[in-house]
Amino acid sequence: MNMRNSFRILGGAAALGLALAQPAAAADTLKIGVPVGLSGANSVVAPSVVQAAELAVSEINAAGGVLGKQLELVVADDGSGAQGAQKAFDSLVFQKEVDVLISMETSAARNAGLPIVNRGKVPYIYTSFYEGRSCSPWMYVNAWVPEQQVAPIVDHFMTSEGAKSFYLIGSDYAFGRGMLEFTKKYIETQGGTVLGEEYLPMDGTDWTPIISKLKAANPDALITSTAGGAPNVTLTKQLRAAGVEIPYGNLAVDEGTARNMGADAAGIYISASYITGIASDENKKFLAAMEEHFGGDLKTPNDLSVPQYEAVYLYKAAVEKAGSAEPKKVIEALAEVSFKGPRGDISMSKQRHAPLTMYLAQVQPDGGIKLISSFDNVDPGEQCPNL
Amino acid sequence: MSVLILDIVTTAAILFTVATGLMIILGVMKLINFAHGAFLTIGGYAAYIATVAGWSPWAAIPFAAVVGLVLGLVVEYVIVRPLYARPLDAILATWGLGIIIGQLITIGFGREVQFVEPPISGAVEFLGLSYSTYRLLLVLVAVVIGAGLTGLLYFTRFGLNARAVIMNEDLARGLGIDSTKVRLATFGLGAALASVAGALITPLVSVDPNLGLPWLVNSFMLVLASGVSIPGLMIVSLLLGGAQVVVSTYVSPIIGGLTIVVLAALILRLRPQGIG
Numbered sequence A: 001m002n003m004r005n006s007f008r009i010l011g012g013a014a015a016l017g018l019a020l021a022q023p024a025a026a027a028d029t030l031k032i033g034v035p036v037g038l039s040g041a042n043s044v045v046a047p048s049v050v051q052a053a054e055l056a057v058s059e060i061n062a063a064g065g066v067l068g069k070q071l072e073l074v075v076a077d078d079g080s081g082a083q084g085a086q087k088a089f090d091s092l093v094f095q096k097e098v099d100v101l102i103s104m105e106t107s108a109a110r111n112a113g114l115p116i117v118n119r120g121k122v123p124y125i126y127t128s129f130y131e132g133r134s135c136s137p138w139m140y141v142n143a144w145v146p147e148q149q150v151a152p153i154v155d156h157f158m159t160s161e162g163a164k165s166f167y168l169i170g171s172d173y174a175f176g177r178g179m180l181e182f183t184k185k186y187i188e189t190q191g192g193t194v195l196g197e198e199y200l201p202m203d204g205t206d207w208t209p210i211i212s213k214l215k216a217a218n219p220d221a222l223i224t225s226t227a228g229g230a231p232n233v234t235l236t237k238q239l240r241a242a243g244v245e246i247p248y249g250n251l252a253v254d255e256g257t258a259r260n261m262g263a264d265a266a267g268i269y270i271s272a273s274y275i276t277g278i279a280s281d282e283n284k285k286f287l288a289a290m291e292e293h294f295g296g297d298l299k300t301p302n303d304l305s306v307p308q309y310e311a312v313y314l315y316k317a318a319v320e321k322a323g324s325a326e327p328k329k330v331i332e333a334l335a336e337v338s339f340k341g342p343r344g345d346i347s348m349s350k351q352r353h354a355p356l357t358m359y360l361a362q363v364q365p366d367g368g369i370k371l372i373s374s375f376d377n378v379d380p381g382e383q384c385p386n387l
Numbered sequence B: 001m002s003v004l005i006l007d008i009v010t011t012a013a014i015l016f017t018v019a020t021g022l023m024i025i026l027g028v029m030k031l032i033n034f035a036h037g038a039f040l041t042i043g044g045y046a047a048y049i050a051t052v053a054g055w056s057p058w059a060a061i062p063f064a065a066v067v068g069l070v071l072g073l074v075v076e077y078v079i080v081r082p083l084y085a086r087p088l089d090a091i092l093a094t095w096g097l098g099i100i101i102g103q104l105i106t107i108g109f110g111r112e113v114q115f116v117e118p119p120i121s122g123a124v125e126f127l128g129l130s131y132s133t134y135r136l137l138l139v140l141v142a143v144v145i146g147a148g149l150t151g152l153l154y155f156t157r158f159g160l161n162a163r164a165v166i167m168n169e170d171l172a173r174g175l176g177i178d179s180t181k182v183r184l185a186t187f188g189l190g191a192a193l194a195s196v197a198g199a200l201i202t203p204l205v206s207v208d209p210n211l212g213l214p215w216l217v218n219s220f221m222l223v224l225a226s227g228v229s230i231p232g233l234m235i236v237s238l239l240l241g242g243a244q245v246v247v248s249t250y251v252s253p254i255i256g257g258l259t260i261v262v263l264a265a266l267i268l269r270l271r272p273q274g275i276g
Helices: A002-021 A023-028 A046-062 A082-095 A107-120 A146-159 A174-189 A208-217 A230-241 A255-265 A281-297 A305-322 A327-334 B002-029 B036-053 B057-083 B087-109 B133-155 B157-167 B169-174 B179-201 B213-226 B230-250 B253-270
Strands: A029-036 A070-077 A100-103 A124-126 A139-141 A165-171 A193-200 A221-225 A248-250 A269-272 A339-341 A344-346 A356-363 A369-378 B123-126 B129-132
Touching (some): A029 A046, A029 A082, A046 A305, A070 A082, A107 A124, A107 A174, A124 A305, A146 A174, A146 A221, A146 A269, A146 A369, A165 A174, A165 A208, A174 A193, A174 A221, A193 A208, A193 B253, A208 A230, A208 B002, A208 B253, A281 A339, A305 A327, A305 A339, B002 B036, B002 B133, B002 B157, B002 B179, B036 B087, B036 B179, B057 B087, B057 B179, B123 B133, B129 B133, B133 B157, B133 B179, B133 B230, B157 B169, B157 B179, B213 B253, B230 B253
Parallel strands (some): A029 A070, A029 A100, A165 A193, A221 A248
Antiparallel strands (some): A269 A356, A356 A369
């Protein structure tokens, strides 16, 4: 262990020597490391995340940078998993020596990267919604956790649809199970009952036995939390083919996937901290800037890419407040700064997490998203009480 | 109870439909076509093209058949034929081909899920139950495919030649049967069947570059356990598909996902020639 550390120090010293040899490049830029799933499960959404980061960086640089320094993005593919993340974090932290890590990733990749972040002592802003309670002295999160996302759907079903009994269906992995376990507890504290909770492996394609059980249980409402992409589409298609028409809340569908599912997605309720239809000036300005910057290559902004955009601005605000990019000072400042972005006022002030305005929306037959109601400043709850 | 029976019969029908293409090729050519999953994917994208072009969703099925047939003939001529004398290499080549097809589809259409118009949707009253119309229809389709293939093998010249090649290829050639042509036609037919199956399952699955992959292993196990015969495949689909539904319903869908593979391995351990 000691041996390895001293090699690290040697390596660090060598890199420092290199940096001194080219002082101009090192002094004038702040490097933002973006480990992200360009391949694997996240490859559908990752390009939109990189675009959002690119827009934020180019806007900030055009306006004079941060404390006179230009921002530079260093993107690394983490393969959407633990192994790739170790390599990506290791190279960003110890070889590229980035000043901050800002990224949307799978939970597996985040968990694999965190020990490297802790060792390298680099500020890390995690911008993906996740199952909650991941804590590190070097990490902040500006996306939602179950406490914020589940309540709007369950509350709406119980009050507006009069639902008392629920059925839960998910993919068999950490996020799917974590979300539904929280949902079950929440339904029960609100006085509802859960008639069944069923999971299919992530590569499973046939939901028939689960759907038959759902129909036999005859619940008032259905809430699902599958892996994004294929399992979500497969389940929704088979539910519709089986004639399931009860209120249906989907914890894992985004606007783009809903649109691709066509008529099958109609009626699905979603709960998110960002939808493209938010009517604020900041959102309109952001959407127009994305359109102008990327033109025909634009990936539709979404609940995973917008937090990435805002996180770059939050980092800028923290560096300016701290007066330097010194990691310890930036970490302290990150809890105190806020940024008014497309999702509204964002500050990561609650145990390293952010109170967020959540939107309950329903998919329309034409694939569009209709806003049903919004919930201001939903609290993330007790996430990291020891930090 | 009657829901369980419908679940079993419709699941078996889907498994049978998906596995026939693989079985025909294995039966006649003694070749395990690992590109089978990719041909299923091609069928799914053929249906997607039909949707984009604005055709009737029913037209997607013959279109998928034509696309599969043409690609199958080309693949047989270019890739499989030069490797006849090296069966292991031929299997590896089909494996590689599957990867290449998957990547080409990703380059052409992107990784994202595509929307395909379903021919029919919703549920219908059947035996006093409301049940998925499309799944019921797939039972009919499976019966038609099974009957059609049986007819082709037992009542046509091609079938006679194919059966001769299956039984003893050298002797068949000695009797003047052009076994090269039989192989070409068989691979084309198998690819067309896989492609049609891919188009047929689009209303139930996600159309993306990995559409066929999860079906490949189950198809492979079913075909081996069937003893490579049409009635054998029907029986195995009902038995193993039925076991999957029963285990998923009464134990857990997670264990249900393993049922087909485990039972097929068990059948092959007890009866290496399969049940047919």
